[in-house]
Amino acid sequence: xxxxxxxxxxxxxxxxxxxxxxxxxxxxxxxxxxxxxxxxxxxxxxxxxxxxxxxxxxxxxxxxxxxxxxxxxxxxxxxxxxxxxxxxxxxxxxxxxxxxxxxxxxxxxxxxxxxxxxxxxxxxxxxxxxxxxxxxxxxxxxxxxxxxxxxxxxxxxxxxxxxxxxxxxxxxxxxxxxxxxxxxxxxxxxxxxxxxxxxxxxxxxxxxxxxxxxxxxxxxxxxxxxxxxxxxxxxxxxxxxxxxxxxxxxxxxxxxxxxxxxxxxxxxxxxxxxxxxxxxxxxxxxxxxxxxxxxxxxxxxxxxxxxxxxxxxxxxxxxxxxxxxx
Numbered sequence: 001x002x003x004x005x006x007x008x009x010x011x012x013x014x015x016x017x018x019x020x021x022x023x024x025x026x027x028x029x030x031x032x033x034x035x036x037x038x039x040x041x042x043x044x045x046x047x048x049x050x051x052x053x054x055x056x057x058x059x060x061x062x063x064x065x066x067x068x069x070x071x072x073x074x075x076x077x078x079x080x081x082x083x084x085x086x087x088x089x090x091x092x093x094x095x096x097x098x099x100x101x102x103x104x105x106x107x108x109x110x111x112x113x114x115x116x117x118x119x120x121x122x123x124x125x126x127x128x129x130x131x132x133x134x135x136x137x138x139x140x141x142x143x144x145x146x147x148x149x150x151x152x153x154x155x156x157x158x159x160x161x162x163x164x165x166x167x168x169x170x171x172x173x174x175x176x177x178x179x180x181x182x183x184x185x186x187x188x189x190x191x192x193x194x195x196x197x198x199x200x201x202x203x204x205x206x207x208x209x210x211x212x213x214x215x216x217x218x219x220x221x222x223x224x225x226x227x228x229x230x231x232x233x234x235x236x237x238x239x240x241x242x243x244x245x246x247x248x249x250x251x252x253x254x255x256x257x258x259x260x261x262x263x264x265x266x267x268x269x270x271x272x273x274x275x276x277x278x279x280x281x282x283x284x285x286x287x288x289x290x291x292x293x294x295x296x297x298x299x300x301x302x303x304x305x306x307x308x309x310x311x312x313x314x315x316x317x318x319x320x321x322x323x324x325x326x
Contacts, residue, residue, distance in 0.1 A: 007075070043056075125147050164214075167197065199229075208236065230252060240293065
């Protein structure tokens with residue numbers, strides 16, 4: 001028995017792909033034979049450090065007769081017909097972005113093709129309560145299991161002595177809103193004492209280094225399954241201002257962050273300006289909130305909880321199938 005995680009051949013930084021690799025590492029550490037499944041022979045992601053076990057589609061398909069006892073994990077980003085490519089193989093859908101669930105679907109009201117109804121799909125994994133609610137509403141009969149994302153404290157941690165007047169943000173998250181908010185602040189003169197640190201195409205360690213030294217992080221995520229960047233920023237002690245991205249509502253709490261209605265760029269800019277003002281007048285007030293945010297992420301999203309969720313799910317699934325075949 002092997003577990004294959006289908007993964008795009010992309011070396012662009014992506015939290016979702018990094019989590020696929022993480023799941024494979026956890027399963028192998030727990031004694032489950034698991035592999036990332038790439039298309040192109042020899043490919044692996046290099047933007048973060050890993051020695052994850054990799055298999056390649058051509059080689060796996062060549063041994064198709066041996067796949068009957070194996071499992072294929074399919075991310076939500078693939079075409080709805082993906083399950084038909086590997087008939088006879090048990091499948092799990094790993095939905096890290098519920099708002100991408102229907103990408104590639106038609107608007108024909110009679111077209112009901114979807115992997116979520118396929119008899120070979122045993123369950124769907126999600127990474128937030130928001131995603132669970134979304135999919136449970138669409139597919140009430142679906143078996144859905146929540147896995148808590150873990151934030152690696154050895155990489156993303158709060159080191160208050162490194163903080164400086166720096167404002168970080170992801171360039172690729174709703175770029176039209178990024179341009180508006182930054183320019184509103186710029187022309188109001190609100191940024192004169194702050195350095196901007198846009199993040200794009202950076203390695204995991206480079207991102208962590210920027211977040212550790214940034215006092216403020218702007219979240220422009222609008223429709224995310226979990227929104228890892230904001231959680232990682234909180235773990236690094238950033239004051240996070242902006243959009244919770246839907247999936248991030250469970251940790252984007254007003255007690256220690258500054259949520260803004262999605263798309264309301266004026267409120268976004270005004271809130272950032274107020275936070276910058278507070279930072280100048282009473283920095284200890286914001287440092288206390290930053291510590292609370294870092295503690296919340298540390299307590300609720302440890303790697304150990306993620307590992308327990310993943311191993312528990314696969315122990316249940318594999319034992320269930322073993323019982324059915326007796």
